[in-house]
Amino acid sequence: MARRATQVVQKSAGPGCLDGCGDQKTNTSAPCWVDCFYKAALGPDAGKAGGQVAGMPVAGLIAAWEKPFEPEDEGGCPAQPERQSWFVPARQVAI
Secondary structure, three states, X not given: OHHHXXXXXXXXXXXXXXXXXXXXXXXOOOHHHHHHXXXXXXXXXXXXXXXXXXXXXXXXXXXXXXXXXXXXXHOOOXXXXXXXXXXXXXXXXXX
């Protein structure tokens, strides 16, 4: 899911920033990748004191977040099977 949303944001800024990350340009936990993501989403100066927030419009950020939830044939993620809960509710625990 996160990959689809971040791809939309990253595409809004073009490949320049990520290309500068070298072999880390696909590593979403690399500081360079994270910096590029925030620059694309909020603008290149948003992280500086007094910097202008001039990245993607709010509607674009919302669309990027919603993209993975769209039907698969519209670019969304495949449906996932429902998983069992990893915990036992307190009302079912024997004391």
